[in-house]
Amino acid sequence: MAKTVDIEQQGAVATVTLNRPASLNALNGQMSYELRDGFKELAGSAHIRAIVLQGAGGHFMAGGDISFFKKSLDLPADARQQKVTELVGVVHEFVTIMRTMPQPIIAxxxxxxAGFGMSLVAAADLAVAADNALFTQAYCQIGASPDGGNTFFLPRAIGSKRAMAMTLLNDPVSAEQALAMGLVNQVVPDGELASTTLKLAGRLAKGPTQAYARVKELINSTMSNSLQQQLDAEQERFALCSVSQDFAExxxxxxxxxxADFTGE
Known part of the structure; x- marks a missing residue:
């Protein structure tokens, strides 16, 4: 069985490619497990200091594989619910790994x-978009609510009213609109997407990886913490950074x- 996720390493940068171009890289069960297991391995690697997440071909990801859901309609309701619950559970394990792994991730x-592709962009630490990118929630189009942390990360990125409008109305959002909303960090011509992303990843890979990990932890916690809790968390993590080799450097x-010549240690 051909792999649906390819992982290549170039120096300290890992490039993860969603590889189902014939279906616009739609998420199926196999891809869910490969993403979870692949990112779990990357998270534990001291040699990887930045990660690029991209799609093969001309598209990032068109969401979940609708053919999987179509087949599930033949199942009794309880069996269908269980099957979908199991699949989404694996997806959510993967998203948790994304957010808690020390390395910064660039979409x-x-x-x-669309769909889970939107969830991935919202969950990534940074996002660079080609000028031909088109963002669509797509969930309500098939009578479903979002998954993959979509309703957690998207409102925090673009605001609850915009997130609600995108999800309920399902109107497509252009790359420039996504930039103005705060969903992506940068928009570039399609021909410059790969080089721009790799340049950014290379810059991050030369940075203080432990400090980046603690930045992720702090930003992840800020919306649920009180001011005092966040101050305490900042104090603790700054002190931890102060005993790293990168801090001394x-x-x-x-x-x-x-x-500075950071080594990630």
């Missing part, structure tokens, strides 16, 4: 970005007026 998107380099 590099073009073409169709960063402080020394600043005093010596040179560029």
């Amino acid at each position: 590099s998107v073009r073409g169709n970005v 960063g402080v020394t380099a600043f005093m010596e007026k040179r560029k």
Whole structure:
């Protein structure tokens, strides 16, 4: 059986490619498990310091594989509910790994970005979009509510009213509109997407990886913490950073007026 997720390493950067281009990289059961297991392995690698997530072909991801849901209609309601629950459970394990892994993740998107593809962009730490990217929630189009952390990350990125409108009305959003909303960080011509994303990933891969991990932890917790809780969390993580080799290098380099050479340690 051909793999649906390809992972390549170039230096300290791992590029994860959703590889079902004939179906616009739609998510099926096999891809769910491969994403979960692949990202779990990347999270534990000291050699990987930045990750790029992209789709094969001209599109990022068109959401879930509708053929899977069509087949599930032949099942009794309780069996169908159980099957869908199991699949979404694997997807949610993967999203949890994305958000808690130390390495920053860049979504590099073009073409169709729909359904769970939207969830991936919203859950990624940074996102770069080609100017031909088109963002659609798509869930209500098949009579479903979102998954993959979509309703957690999207309102935090673009605001609850915009998230509600995108989800209920299902109107497509252009790359430039997504940039204005705050869903993506940058929009570039399609021909420059790969080089721009890899340049950004390379920059992150040379940074203080432990500090990045603690930034992710702090930003993940900020919406649910009180001010005092967040201050305590900042205090704890700053102190942890202060005993890293990268902290010593960063402080020394600043005093010596040179560029820091971080190792991620």
